[in-house]
Amino acid sequence: MKWHLVPARCFLEQAEHAARWQALHAQGAASCLLAADFVAPLVAQFAGGAELLAWCDRGGETVAMAIVAPAGRGSWATFQPAQAPLGLWLQRPGEHPERLLGGLLRALPGFPLVVGLTQMDPMLLPRPLDGPGLRTLDYIDTARVTLAGSFADYWNGRGKNLRANLKKQRARLERDGVATRLDVLRRPADMAQAVQDYGRLESSGWKGKEGTAVHADNAQGRYYRAMLENLAARNAASVYRYHVGEQLAAMDLCVEDGDSIVVLKTSYDESIPSSLSPTLLMREEAVQRLFDEGRFKRLEFYGRVMEWHLRWTDEVRTMYHINYYRWPGLRRLHAMLEARGKRAESGPATQ
Structure with missing residues (x-):
C-alpha cells in the first residue's frame, strides 16, 4: 500500500486525477457532494495553495483518495471549506480507515502527529470503533426526510x-x-x-x-x-x-x-x-x-439540526470526525486534555 501526494491544483490541471477520483467515487455509496464535478470548483475557488491531493494504491488499484490541508501545528485534515458539507475523503468499500490513515500520516510532509477526517456521514462511512491510534468525535446532528x-x-x-x-x-x-x-x-x-x-x-x-x-x-x-x-x-x-x-x-x-x-x-x-x-x-x-x-428516496439538509428542521422530520443522525494519531499515547493524552477542558467548562460540582 502506497500513498502518493501532489498539489491539490493538479486535480484541476491533470485530467487523470479527477478521473481516478470519479472512478473511486462510483465504487461506493458516496454522495453527489463528493463527486469530482462538485469537488473541482471547491479547489478552484477556496484552496489557498498548501492543500494536497492524496491517493493510495494497492496492487495497482486506488483504494482511497483525499484532499488534505495543514490544520495547525503538527496536524493535517481533510480540506473543509464552508461550502462543502462533507470532508473530502473517499475509500473503497470494506477498507478500514485506521489502516489507511496510518499510511497517509506517514506520507504527509513535516512529520505530523495527527491527521483528521472532518464531517463524516455515518450513512456513507459507518462510524469506526475507537482504536489504539484512532478516535472519533461527534460533529453535528443533521436531518433528512425519507420520501x-x-x-x-x-x-x-x-x-x-x-x-x-x-x-x-x-x-x-x-x-x-x-x-x-x-x-x-x-x-x-x-x-x-x-x-x-x-x-x-x-x-x-x-x-x-x-x-x-x-x-x-x-x-x-x-x-x-x-x-x-x-x-x-x-x-x-x-x-x-x-x-x-x-x-x-x-x-x-x-x-x-x-x-x-x-x-x-x-x-x-x-x-x-x-x-x-x-x-x-x-x-x-x-x-x-x-x-x-x-x-x-431522501431529502437531505446536511446542516446542523435547527428547530425548523424538526417541523419537517424526526429523522436525525450524528455526523462525526476521525482523528488518527502517530502514537497511541498521544491519543490518550488528547482525550484526557479534552475531558479536563469539559470539566472546567462545566464548573465545580455543587453539593
Whole structure:
C-alpha cells in the first residue's frame, strides 16, 4: 500500500486525477457532494495553495483518495471549506480507515502527529470503533426526510401548528388574490442567473450586512455557478424558485444523486411581511412535488439540526470526525486534555 501526494491544483490541471477520483467515487455509496464535478470548483475557488491531493494504491488499484490541508501545528485534515458539507475523503468499500490513515500520516510532509477526517456521514462511512491510534468525535446532528409513501400521509404526520399556520397563510393569500408559483430550474444555461438572483435575495438580509452573502462576482458566487453548471450538465442539479405574486420570495440551491436530493443553500426576501413564511410555503410545495415524482428516496439538509428542521422530520443522525494519531499515547493524552477542558467548562460540582 502506497500513498502518493501532489498539489491539490493538479486535480484541476491533470485530467487523470479527477478521473481516478470519479472512478473511486462510483465504487461506493458516496454522495453527489463528493463527486469530482462538485469537488473541482471547491479547489478552484477556496484552496489557498498548501492543500494536497492524496491517493493510495494497492496492487495497482486506488483504494482511497483525499484532499488534505495543514490544520495547525503538527496536524493535517481533510480540506473543509464552508461550502462543502462533507470532508473530502473517499475509500473503497470494506477498507478500514485506521489502516489507511496510518499510511497517509506517514506520507504527509513535516512529520505530523495527527491527521483528521472532518464531517463524516455515518450513512456513507459507518462510524469506526475507537482504536489504539484512532478516535472519533461527534460533529453535528443533521436531518433528512425519507420520501416513502404518500405526501398526504407524510403531511398528516407533521405537527398541527405547522399545518395550520401554512393553511392560514395560503387562505390569506387566496383572499387577497395573490398567487404563488414554484419553478424548478435544471438547465446549465439557467444557473448563472439563478446564482445572481440567489445572491440578490441573500444580500437583502443579515448576510448582506455582515458581508457573507453570495454574490455573482465573489468566490462563493463563482463556486456555486460552476458547480451547479457542472452538475446540471448531467441532470444532477436543481434550483427551486418561489414567487409570491410577481415577487421572487425564496430559493433553494440543490444537488442530486441517484437516491437523494440535497438542499445546499436556502434564502428568502426579508422584506416580505413577517405574517408570511415564504421558505415554509416553498418547502411544503417542493416536498409534495418530490413525493409525487418519486425520483428520490431522501431529502437531505446536511446542516446542523435547527428547530425548523424538526417541523419537517424526526429523522436525525450524528455526523462525526476521525482523528488518527502517530502514537497511541498521544491519543490518550488528547482525550484526557479534552475531558479536563469539559470539566472546567462545566464548573465545580455543587453539593
